[in-house]
Every structure is written in C-alpha cells, then in structure tokens.
Amino acid sequence: MIEDVEIDYLVRIADRILEKKLKSCGAVLVEGPKWCGKSTTCKQQANSVVYLQDPQTREQEIGLAYNAPGVFLDRTPPFLIDEWQEAPIVWDAIRFEVDRRHRFGQFILTGSATPLDQKKKVEIRHSGIGRLTRMRMWTMSLFESGDSSGKVSLSDMFDGKPVGATSGTTLEEYAYLTCRGGWPMSVGVEREVALQQAFNYVDQLVSFDFVKAGGPPGNEDRVRHLLASYSRNTSTPASKALMIRDMKRNGEEAFDDETFSSYYEVLGSLFVFEELEAWNPNIRSKARVQSAKVRHFTDPSIATAALGLGPNDLIGDLKTFGLLFESLCVRDLRAYSSALDGGLYHYRDSNGLEADAVIHLRDGRYALVEVKFGRQEDIDMAAGHLLKLAGLIDTSRMPSPSCLIIVTAKNAAYRRPDGVYVVPLACLRP
16 A cells, blocks of 8 residues: 555545455556546555656656566556556556566556557557456545435345435435536535536546547537537437437537547547446347437536536426436446446337336346436336336346336435335435
8 A cells, every 4th residue: 555645535436346356457457537536546555656647757657668668567566557548558568567477466557548549659469358457437426425325225225125214415405416526626625616627627628638539629619519419418318310410409510420420439538428338138028129328428517517507507407407317326326336246227118118227236136227306206107117127027037126226316215115115316325
C-alpha cells in the first residue's frame, strides 16, 4: 500500500474487485470515464505510480516507455500506469514482463479513452489474454457517495431474505442527485459547486477530449447537439436514425448516418455511454425478443448538463425526470451487480413486456427489475409485468428468477404478498 492515501478517501465498490483481480492476474486494466475516480482508487493498492498526463514528467516517462520499456516497468509492484493509452507500447511490454516474472499483481493500468487508431502510435500485437484482465469503474453510486443508507442488500434479496427499511430521501433530493451525478469531486461540497461538475465534464468533453480522441476539430456545436439528442432519448432503445431525426425536429444541424456513427464511436471510446445490452432468456412465448440496446450515459448528470437542466427543471417535467431516474437506478445497479460478479441487461419483447434491468450473476442466478417513481398504481402494474415475465420463463431450460424487484423513489422498503420486493434507491447497497 502507498503511504500518501487521501484522508478523505471514500471506499469504492471497485476496491474489493481490484484487490481480487490483482490476486488472480498479472495485470489489471481499469477503464471508465474521466473523473470517475479510477486513479485515486487504484492508487490505494499501488506501491509505485506514474502519471502519463502529468506535464512535468510526461515527455520523460513516455520516452522511457518507448525507448527502454524494461527500465520503465522496473518499479515496485503493483505499479500503476495512469492513462496508459498515452503510451500504447506498454501493453505488449507488460504482457512480456508478466510472462517473465510469472507472478500475479504486478501492474495496474487506468484508461479513460480507448485508442481508436493504434497504428498511429504503435501496433498492439497481443490481446493480453491470460496476462491482463479488465474491470470497469463508474461514477459513484448513491451507496458509495453516502446518499444511500444501504439498509437493503441486493445480495439478501437474491437469497430471498425479508427486507424492511425506510428512507427520508424526497423526490426533490433525487432530482438533485440525478443532476449532481456521482463525480467524486461533486460529493461533500456545497450544492452549486456540486451541480457544476457535470457541466464542467461536458465542456471538457466537447472542447478538448473529443478532438484528442480522434474527432474532427471545430465541431463543438455538433457534438453538443448529438449529446442533447442522446439525452432526450435516455432510457429508450432509440436508433441512430431516430436520434438524427430528433436533432432535425429540434432545429439542430443535421447529421448523415456516417457522420453520426463516427462521432458516436469517438464518444464511445471515451466511455461517455454505458448502454444496456439485451437479455435473451428461454421463454415460453412466440413474442420476439428485442435486441436493441437501451441508451444510457455512464452518469445521468451528463444528460442533464447536455440539456442545460437543473433539479427544478426535472421536478417541473416528471416525464423527463422519470427517464433520467431510471438511468440513475441503472448506474447504481450496474455497480452493485459488479460487486456480486454479475452484469446488467434489459428485456423487451414484441408484446410490450419488459424489464428495465436484468441482473445476471456469474453463478446463473438472476433478478428482474422495474423502475418506478412510486405511485401505487404504477408499482402494482410493474409487479404484474414482472410476475408475468417470470411466468414465461421456460424452467426446463433455465432457472426461475431469484427475485423480482421494483426500485422506487418511495420511502419504504418491503416485500409484497406476491413476493415482489419494493425498494427505494436510497436504501440499496450490493
């Protein structure tokens, strides 16, 4: 462990995941959006660090990486290389060094961008399989930022245990948390400063990071228009064609499909998006399972910043707020499922049946999840949909769901007589 650990470091879900991965692989690549806390988290478990974007040492360290990679890597393990993509040659060098040392826990790499054109710098000749494992980090969940009491455990619900808790978080506070986002720099500071962080992120993204990642310069307005259209279609399976039409309807500069796709690819390489893949179960139904991804930013505050919205705007537009609240829940469920060795998906079929999220664990267990603000009629309808979907599962080919969950903005966590859990987001933890 390094000695200069921040006194105010907030424990992250990624801490235990990184520790586990370091014990089972030679190198770990931690990926995620800028400002989500990758460097700070990884530094807690590193014994030596180099920052490849530090202007004081950048030229020297990158030169060493290219000209003397053996010397560059000869530091006390675990050796953290922050923003590794600044010197892609280290990828193959690490693979070779892990083979040579034949030990776990040697290197940690962080990256907030995926190099789109490796040939401009150096060809990466090896995938890293067997030597390097990946893990994702996201912005802070409500449990990590201290805004969830953690009185209800996702793991307990998978085990069928009873739940009972209350939350004092109001709809107005959820609106604030949606706009504030989970950026570590927004936690524990005054309200106006906290709300500014997402706007700072978007400004940095469109004015600098987009071009650095390979996007065409001089197109800040077009990038903002794409982000705004994506924001208006958050929590939906909107196609690229639909988002292009949406921009035209809003009087924004038109994109052709090729341009939209190229911009989208650059933004994707910066981990701006975190879309839900479709879940394809074995079901006793002739309905066609929808394969389209559901659109989500890596943090819902990117959407509010791209649209220029604040908490009061969300309270005044509950339809938009509902979609962004779903995205807030998806962000947290993604982090919580990762702590349980699971992944997050969605389900939609041609009969209109859906689950906003499906948590699928590595051991084969899974949970079906719907997100609702909390009106009783909406909760009753969501419970009916979840029970109907659970009843369609072909249990001769796969197990029944371990639990059915409705995540809400209500004040009480409980288990309904039909077995469906109702849980406020501000009570949830892994």
